[in-house]
Amino acid sequence: xxxxxxxxxxxxxxxxxxxxxxxxxxxxxxxxADFEITAVAGGVxxxxxxxxxxxxxxxxxxxxxxxxxxxxxxxxxxxxxxxLDKLVLDMIYAAIVxxxxxxxxxxxxxxxxxxxxxxxxxxxxxxxxxTVRTQNTAQEDFDNIIMTINLVVPDDNKIIYNELxx
Amino acid sequence: MNKICxxxxxxxxxxxxxxxxxxxxxxTKTKVDEENCIIYIDLYKEFxxxxxxxxxxxxxxxxxxxxxxxxxxGQLESERRRVxxxxxxxxxxxxxxxxxxxxxxxxxxxxxxxxTLEEDAAIRAGLSDEDITNKIEAWKREIxxxxxxxxxxxxxxxxxxxFHYSLRDENAEPSIDEEYDQIEIRLSDNYRxxxxxxxxxxxGFSPDPYNKNMGGAWRFGTNxxxxxxxxxxxxxxxxxxxxxxxxxxxxxxxxxxxxxxxxMGTSAGGRQAVSVSSRGVKIDNxxxxxxxxxIACPKHCCKKTEQxxxxxxxxxxxxxxxxxxxxxxxxxxxxxxGTKPPETSSIPETTMPETETIEEQPAxxxxxxxxxxxxxxxxxxxxxxxxxxTEEDGTTTSTENVQYKKIxxxxxxxxxxxxxxxxxxxxxxxVSALPTGKGINFRQWEITDIKLKIDGTTVKAKQKExxxxxxxxxxxxxxxxALVAIGSQYExxxxxxxxxxxxxxxxxxxxxxxxxxxxxxxxKSIDKAGMVAGMGLLVSQSKGEITGAKYTFSLDKDLxxxxxxxxxxxxxxxxxxxxxxxxxxxxxxxxxx
Numbered sequence: 001x002x003x004x005x006x007x008x009x010x011x012x013x014x015x016x017x018x019x020x021x022x023x024x025x026x027x028x029x030x031x032x033a034d035f036e037i038t039a040v041a042g043g044v045x046x047x048x049x050x051x052x053x054x055x056x057x058x059x060x061x062x063x064x065x066x067x068x069x070x071x072x073x074x075x076x077x078x079x080x081x082x083x084l085d086k087l088v089l090d091m092i093y094a095a096i097v098x099x100x101x102x103x104x105x106x107x108x109x110x111x112x113x114x115x116x117x118x119x120x121x122x123x124x125x126x127x128x129x130x131t132v133r134t135q136n137t138a139q140e141d142f143d144n145i146i147m148t149i150n151l152v153v154p155d156d157n158k159i160i161y162n163e164l165x166x
Numbered sequence: 167m168n169k170i171c172x173x174x175x176x177x178x179x180x181x182x183x184x185x186x187x188x189x190x191x192x193x194t195k196t197k198v199d200e201e202n203c204i205i206y207i208d209l210y211k212e213f214x215x216x217x218x219x220x221x222x223x224x225x226x227x228x229x230x231x232x233x234x235x236x237x238x239x240g241q242l243e244s245e246r247r248r249v250x251x252x253x254x255x256x257x258x259x260x261x262x263x264x265x266x267x268x269x270x271x272x273x274x275x276x277x278x279x280x281x282t283l284e285e286d287a288a289i290r291a292g293l294s295d296e297d298i299t300n301k302i303e304a305w306k307r308e309i310x311x312x313x314x315x316x317x318x319x320x321x322x323x324x325x326x327x328x329f330h331y332s333l334r335d336e337n338a339e340p341s342i343d344e345e346y347d348q349i350e351i352r353l354s355d356n357y358r359x360x361x362x363x364x365x366x367x368x369x370g371f372s373p374d375p376y377n378k379n380m381g382g383a384w385r386f387g388t389n390x391x392x393x394x395x396x397x398x399x400x401x402x403x404x405x406x407x408x409x410x411x412x413x414x415x416x417x418x419x420x421x422x423x424x425x426x427x428x429x430m431g432t433s434a435g436g437r438q439a440v441s442v443s444s445r446g447v448k449i450d451n452x453x454x455x456x457x458x459x460x461i462a463c464p465k466h467c468c469k470k471t472e473q474x475x476x477x478x479x480x481x482x483x484x485x486x487x488x489x490x491x492x493x494x495x496x497x498x499x500x501x502x503x504g505t506k507p508p509e510t511s512s513i514p515e516t517t518m519p520e521t522e523t524i525e526e527q528p529a530x531x532x533x534x535x536x537x538x539x540x541x542x543x544x545x546x547x548x549x550x551x552x553x554x555x556t557e558e559d560g561t562t563t564s565t566e567n568v569q570y571k572k573i574x575x576x577x578x579x580x581x582x583x584x585x586x587x588x589x590x591x592x593x594x595x596x597v598s599a600l601p602t603g604k605g606i607n608f609r610q611w612e613i614t615d616i617k618l619k620i621d622g623t624t625v626k627a628k629q630k631e632x633x634x635x636x637x638x639x640x641x642x643x644x645x646x647x648a649l650v651a652i653g654s655q656y657e658x659x660x661x662x663x664x665x666x667x668x669x670x671x672x673x674x675x676x677x678x679x680x681x682x683x684x685x686x687x688x689x690k691s692i693d694k695a696g697m698v699a700g701m702g703l704l705v706s707q708s709k710g711e712i713t714g715a716k717y718t719f720s721l722d723k724d725l726x727x728x729x730x731x732x733x734x735x736x737x738x739x740x741x742x743x744x745x746x747x748x749x750x751x752x753x754x755x756x757x758x759x
Contacts, residue, residue: 043358045396046408046419047389047433066417068389068433074411074418113382114400116360136360160356 031086031093032126033057039149041119041161044135046071048117051159053149055092059084063157080157088152095148096123099141102130110136117161119146138163193347194375194401196461203323203467205456209309209401212332212346213302215353215386220336221287228283289353289386295333298351301386302331305394312395312429313439318452323463325452329398340379347380347401359384359393361400370405371458392433399430399439402455407431425449446608567757568652570645575751578603578611578740583648586757593726593757598651600635600644600714601740607747613715615739618755620721621728627717634713651716729755 035057042050050071052064061084064076096102101123110116118135121142134142143163150158197206239262246258306329313327332341340348352359361382364372374380380401388394400406407425411418425431427441428449439451456462569584578601585596595618601611618625635647721729728734734755741748 040417044410044419045358045406045433046421047392047396048358050417072418072420072434074413074416074420076415076417110362112364113360113362114364114406115358115397117358136362162358162360165352165354165357 031057031089034124034127035089035093036124037092037096037149038122039119039146039159040121041146041159042066042117043068043115044118045115050076052076053153053157053159055084055089055149057089059086059089061153061157063153080154082154082157084152091152092145092148093125095145096125099144101132101141101145102128104130104132104139104141106131107133107135108137108139108142109133113137117163119159119161119163121145134161134163136162138166193345193377193379194403196376196456196459198323198461198464200464200466203463205320205323205325205461205463207313207325207327207402207455209327209329209398210331210346211329211349211401212334212341213298213349213351213384214334214336214338215293215298215351216286216290216336218287218290221283221290225283225287286353293353293386298386299333301351302333304390305329305384305388306331308391308394309398312391312437313398313452315438315440315452318440320453320456321463322468325456327398327402327452345379347375347382349381350383351386352383353386355385355387357383357385359388359397361397364400367405368458371454372403372405373459375401375403376459389433392429392437395429395437395439396433399451403458404430404451404455407449442606444606446606568649569756570648571753572644573751573753576749577607577742577745577747578749578751580613580738580740580751581644581648582736582738582753583645583652584736584756585652588726589720592721592723593729595719595721595736595755595757596652596716597719597736597738598633598648598714598716599738599740600648600651600712602712603742603745607742607745609712610742610744611740612713612743613738614741616715616717617737618719618721619733619735619737620725620755621730621734623725623728625719625721625725628720629718631716632713633716636712647714651714729757731756 037055038052040050040052042048047068048071049068050066054062054064061082062078063080063082065079066074066076070077101121102125113136116136118133119142120131120133122129122131132139132142146159146164150164193210195206195208195210197208198204199206242258242262246255246262249255249258309329310327314325318325330346332346334341336350340346347361347363349361359382361380363378363380363382364374366372366374382397384393384397407422407428407430408419409422411420421428421431424443424445424447425441426434426443427438428443428451429437429439429441430451431437441449443449566588567586569586571580571582571584573580573582581600581602583596583598585594587594587596597616599613599616601613602608603611616627616630633651635651731754735752736755738751738753739748740751
């Protein structure tokens with residue numbers, strides 16, 4: 001009986017320190033083993049370039065670019081590779097959890113606007129994959145996640161769309 | 167009481183009308199000048215750009231915010247150092263970590279915004295008002311160049327599209343005189359231009375720009391020759407004609423089918439308001455705008471240029487070398503104006519190819535054909551009437567022969583109708599020729615000259631005229647087109663003439679049922695005017711596609727008698743000015759003796 005109480009206390013203690021929680025229920029936890037993201041953003045019009053970031057579970061990052069004159073072919077050109085620490089992956093994962101990414105709608109598109117820019121994020125975690133697209137409209141939760149990604153990737157490897165510039 | 171009530175209601179409506187908001191004038195405006203047959207489309211945009219002071223104020227705001235957040239972190243760190251309780255310190259540490267995470271994100275956003283603003287500030291500092299005005303002037307030139315294609319014709323009207331602009335201070339109220347669209351000029355190269363305000367769409371067209379203020383933002387460093395004209399297309403109600411496709415990790419954004427040269431579909435070179443795709447499909451954005459706005463060219467505009475409308479075919483005569491000589495019925499040997507044309511034989515319709523292959527030439531093209539001489543049938547009834555043709559069957563004596571040939575020479579194919587008509591003076595020969603090219607050059611060819619060569623003598627035409635037909639008519643039955651350009655009464659020969667054989671105008675009676683079933687649209691439309699085509703009034707089609715030519719030659723008896731099939735030719739000259747190509751085409755003269 002005493003052993004069970006001690007075990008429970010230990011778990012409680014570890015929970016308190018390992019998983020900080022504020023009033024909003026925000027977690028800084030471990031990114032799952034299958035955690036992957038792909039983020040694409042750029043111009044809607046074929047006259048504008050596109051950018052893409054891919055992160056794999058090991059933290060390997062790839063940065064791609066399609067210049068405006070190659071939009072018809074649609075082939076991404078890899079321009080950079082980088083590695084992210086586990087802690088950084090955890091931070092990104094935390095942003096995804098914190099902003100309830102998997103509960104966001106599949107798209108947030110401003111129907112009254114033509115051309116402009118879009119951003120699309122695909123996340124795989126815990127055997128679930130979800131894709132969200134925003135186009136010519138700000139979506140706070142989505143934008144927070146992209147900003148977190150931009151925070152940790154190298155300069156010149158950022159995902160850029162109009163709502164981040166406003 | 168009722169009177170008081172009625173008066174009150176009446177007064178109420180009057181007051182309501184007086185104080186109701188002024189009807190919003192259309193931002194994009196159209197006007198038809200009926201006297202001069204010109205349609206005007208006017209676009210109005212008011213631009214504003216942030217001043218350096220405004221940008222610097224916002225940078226200062228962000229710097230202050232970042233500093234405040236930094237102070238908050240500092241305070242938390244101090245508190246953590248002060249707290250003795252280990253669990254409490256852990257809690258604050260984790261809270262600090264989260265806050266730093268949040269601040270990091272916020273900071274990054276602020277930093278990015280600040281960087282963008284600083285970039286904008288740097289660009290803006292280097293721009294004078296004159297620089298901005300010059301940029302807008304460049305946009306105006308781009309828009310008006312693309313949207314006023316040379317020689318454009320809208321059902322006999324000219325169309326003029328004008329871009330009006332204004333530039334205001336960012337803090338000034340929008341101009342209301344002309345009620346401009348409000349467009350912010352964004353300086354960052356990362357910004358993607360856009361237009362907003364669309365609420366209503368109907369089959370790819372929106373009336374909103376004509377009814378309300380539109381908004382949006384254009385990047386200062388726009389794609390030259392593309393962004394401004396493309397956005398202007400939206401301002402006239404057009405939708406985008408490009409689409410995104412994702413396949414096998416490829417993400418394309420390219421023009422929709424047939425919009426490869428369309429300013430609304432592509433930013434590639436050659437983009438235009440009125441374009442032809444690589445498949446030969448015409449995209450006429452100006453027509454789409456005007457038809458969606460229910461704007462038609464006044465009908466008298468076509469008549470002003472002496473055009474003749476036959477069905478949906480409108481003809482304009484070129485300056486003629488001579489006035490066509492009216493041909494008496496007995497000389498002509500066929501039907502005359504006011505008389506019923508001979509009933510035609512059944513003409514099987516050619517199935518029109520799919521749009522995707524419309525630029526492909528029909529598979530049965532062939533090189534120069536040698537026509538066979540066909541004996542003229544004579545019946546007992548017509549033996550003594552060498553030149554008369556009756557409407558009832560039996561009378562087949564004819565002094566007219568028509569022939570159809572499809573000639574391929576180099577880059578051009580020529581559908582040719584030839585009429586040989588004996589006259590008291592000798593012989594008249596009428597040649598109609600429809601040149602077509604391959605692929606994108608399908609409708610780029612024109613006949614520049616036709617001459618006869620008889621026994622070494624070059625004969626020039628006494629009369630020359632152009633006519634215009636749709637591509638669809640050619641594909642339905644090129645022989646019909648070539649022959650009715652000479653005269654509607656020759657349509658009956660189309661079936662026989664496709665083989666290259668000379669067909670005498672026989673007047674043979676054909677059952678009405680099979681005739682109506684088989685006759686093509688071109689023949690029907692020509693028949694409505696009877697002898698108009700035969701009288702030499704040739705026209706340009708309202709949706710003018712391919713240019714044909716009809717030349718008339720008059721030979722005296724001596725020269726006519728020299729035609730013996732040896733080295734007597736019809737010599738055609740064709741030219742494709744767009745591709746700088748010329749062809750010489752020869753075909754034998756083969757009147758039936």
